[in-house]
Amino acid sequence: MTPLRTRGYHGCTLACSRATTILHRLALVAFALAASAYTPPPLLHTDINFQSGLTCRGCHVDITEQWTTSAHASADRKSNPLFGRMYFTSLKETRGATMVKCGPCHETASFVSNDFEKLRDVSTEGVTCVYCHAITGTGPPAAVPPFTLLLGPYHGPIRQAVKVNDHVSGYSDFITKSDYCGGCHQYQNQNGVLISDTFGEWKRSKYAKQGVTCQQCHMPGGPGRVSSMGPVRPRVADHSFPGPVQNRALRDAATLALRLGKRSGDTLRCFAVVTNVGAGHAIPTGNDQHLLLLRLRLTDTGDHILWENDPFQDWDSSVFGLLLANDLGVYPAETWNASKVLSDRRIQAGATAQSRFEIPMPEAKGPLRLEAQLLYRRARPETIHAYGLPEDTYGDERLVARATLQVQNP
Ligand code: HEC
Ligand code: HEC
Ligand code: HEC
Numbered sequence: 255m256t257p258l259r260t261r262g263y264h265g266c267t268l269a270c271s272r273a274t275t276i277l278h279r280l281a282l283v284a285f286a287l288a289a290s291a292y293t294p295p296p297l298l299h300t301d302i303n304f305q306s307g308l309t310c311r312g313c314h315v316d317i318t319e320q321w322t323t324s325a326h327a328s329a330d331r332k333s334n335p336l337f338g339r340m341y342f343t344s345l346k347e348t349r350g351a352t353m354v355k356c357g358p359c360h361e362t363a364s365f366v367s368n369d370f371e372k373l374r375d376v377s378t379e380g381v382t383c384v385y386c387h388a389i390t391g392t393g394p395p396a397a398v399p400p401f402t403l404l405l406g407p408y409h410g411p412i413r414q415a416v417k418v419n420d421h422v423s424g425y426s427d428f429i430t431k432s433d434y435c436g437g438c439h440q441y442q443n444q445n446g447v448l449i450s451d452t453f454g455e456w457k458r459s460k461y462a463k464q465g466v467t468c469q470q471c472h473m474p475g476g477p478g479r480v481s482s483m484g485p486v487r488p489r490v491a492d493h494s495f496p497g498p499v500q501n502r503a504l505r506d507a508a509t510l511a512l513r514l515g516k517r518s519g520d521t522l523r524c525f526a527v528v529t530n531v532g533a534g535h536a537i538p539t540g541n542d543q544h545l546l547l548l549r550l551r552l553t554d555t556g557d558h559i560l561w562e563n564d565p566f567q568d569w570d571s572s573v574f575g576l577l578l579a580n581d582l583g584v585y586p587a588e589t590w591n592a593s594k595v596l597s598d599r600r601i602q603a604g605a606t607a608q609s610r611f612e613i614p615m616p617e618a619k620g621p622l623r624l625e626a627q628l629l630y631r632r633a634r635p636e637t638i639h640a641y642g643l644p645e646d647t648y649g650d651e652r653l654v655a656r657a658t659l660q661v662q663n664p
């Protein structure tokens with residue numbers, strides 16, 4: 255392949271001549287100029303032929319396999335229907351304005367090469383190899399995402415990479431920094447509402463002060479060969495962005511403790527205490543769909559359920575997350591309509607949240623057992639319903655922490 259050399263491309267800009275065609279096809283009215291926050295296009299890139307991630311496999315076997323299983327590889331509208339269906343709904347509701355407001359972070363390659371018809375394989379690869387390895391620094395704040403791309407050489411953390419005919423390598427210090435991830439993992443909507451602030455949360459945490467980067471927790475890796483054609487190196491960054499089961503750094507994100515309070519009449523007060531001990535940012539972080547829930551259950555010695563809470567009826571004590579509202583105060587608002595944050599119950603790095611519960615006690619005497627679980631959930635029930643998403647993928651609740659307590663009655 256001939257390395258492409260285009261200097262100074264800034265994020266996605268509205269070069270989108272073809273975008274207009276697509277919008278007509280979607281029978282959308284005028285192209286709303288919420289897009290006017292865009293830096294004008296430096297160049298048209300229809301001549302760029304990005305390589306698909308799969309062409310890297312021959313030499314970067316492990317890295318390619320890992321990336322294929324990552325959320326980055328399936329960030330586009332087809333592979334992730336939660337994003338895809340919201341994207342299309344937002345296009346309708348904003349008359350196309352979100353095309354350049356959502357697309358460039360989730361469907362990286364098509365925006366640089368103007369391939370909105372997805373004629374090339376690489377355009378359906380979500381957050382793809384060649385895009386991430388073209389990022390050389392921050393760009394104008396108005397670009398989405400705000401990066402400067404240097405197309406051609408693949409940039410990485412190796413100063414003197416072994417030379418190959420297939421591509422030119424370039425050293426980049428930026429790629430080892432949290433700011434690199436922050437370009438995509440932080441954004442606000444057109445009303446100035448911070449939808450995702452993972453980078454800001456990290457920046458304000460003790461991890462930033464200690465120099466612990468996103469890459470150190472999320473791409474640990476170990477010794478090995480970067481390429482079958484190169485030497486063994488002390489660390490090859492893991493590209494699978496594995497979850498807590500496979501990644502030690504993510505296993506103990508939070509602790510949960512139960513504490514008994516006063517008993518008055520037939521109600522028992524109890525406190526659930528959640529501490530963010532392991533995440534380098536708030537939990538949950540990022541998109542407002544992501545939630546942590548507290549589920550509590552009181553049982554007797556025969557395992558009969560005497561009481562349990564319903565987190566979604568009790569947002570202020572049982573749910574940790576971000577709740578957005580629109581101009582009219584209607585909530586939860588979609589990210590592209592939100593004009594304010596109604597409630598922010600995310601637990602910042604190192605912080606503790608305490609929730610109070612009033613539990614009705616049964617008349618029957620005998621020892622009881624109170625169990626609490628802290629669960630991670632990827633989408634709200636009403637979102638799954640409204641967008642017709644598969645329950646097993648998006649409604650699955652993953653156990654983060656657990657606590658139990660014996661209760662004497664009386
Ligand atoms: C070009 C934009 C972009 C860059 C750069 C980027 N990400 Fe992402 N990342 C995304 C998108 C989009 C998703 C969402 C994928 C999905 O869920 O569909 C994502 C998903 C993730 C996830 C999985 C989240 C989950 O809910 O499972 C992690 C972890 C992550 N990124 C960490 C990082 C780290 C660490 C870096 C820096 C080394 C980074 N990302 C750089 C765009 C980016
Ligand atoms: C979300 C952005 C992102 C994507 C997508 C991505 N990479 Fe990387 N890659 C990185 C980062 C960040 C590093 C450096 C991590 C570090 O040093 O801490 C890296 C490092 C590398 C390295 C150097 C290995 C090392 O650890 O020294 C190679 C080679 C590489 N990537 C190839 C690929 C290939 C091939 C793909 C696709 C199959 C890919 N990358 C996809 C962000 C990405
Ligand atoms: C013909 C084999 C071959 C192919 C195909 C190939 N690479 Fe490489 N690549 C290498 C070798 C060899 C190195 C140097 C490894 C070393 O020095 O340890 C390298 C290094 C890299 C680096 C690190 C650069 C640095 O200085 O840190 C990145 C990033 C990278 N390749 C990305 C890619 C991507 C993305 C693709 C697919 C689009 C790809 N490579 C395809 C062989 C290949």
Ligand code: HEC
Nearest residue numbers: 432435439453456467468471504507532533534538539544
């Ligand atoms: C000290 C280690 C650490 C650092 C530093 C760190 N993270 Fe995380 N990250 C975690 C843990 C732990 C989790 C939660 C794992 C879980 O339960 O899903 C997590 C989860 C995530 C998720 C998934 C959140 C969700 O709700 O699905 C994303 C995205 C993410 N991190 C991105 C980043 C980015 C971007 C940075 C840098 C700005 C970063 N992380 C820095 C440890 C870290």
Ligand code: HEC
Nearest residue numbers: 336337340341352355356359399438439441450540541590
């Ligand atoms: C600046 C980059 C950026 C922009 C712009 C952006 N996103 Fe994202 N989005 C991300 C990243 C990074 C993630 C993954 C981590 C997280 O949850 O923040 C994500 C996650 C999501 C998720 C959760 C996906 C899942 O499966 O868990 C949805 C839904 C989503 N985005 C929709 C949208 C929509 C709709 C728009 C436009 C209105 C949009 N995004 C604009 C970067 C962006």
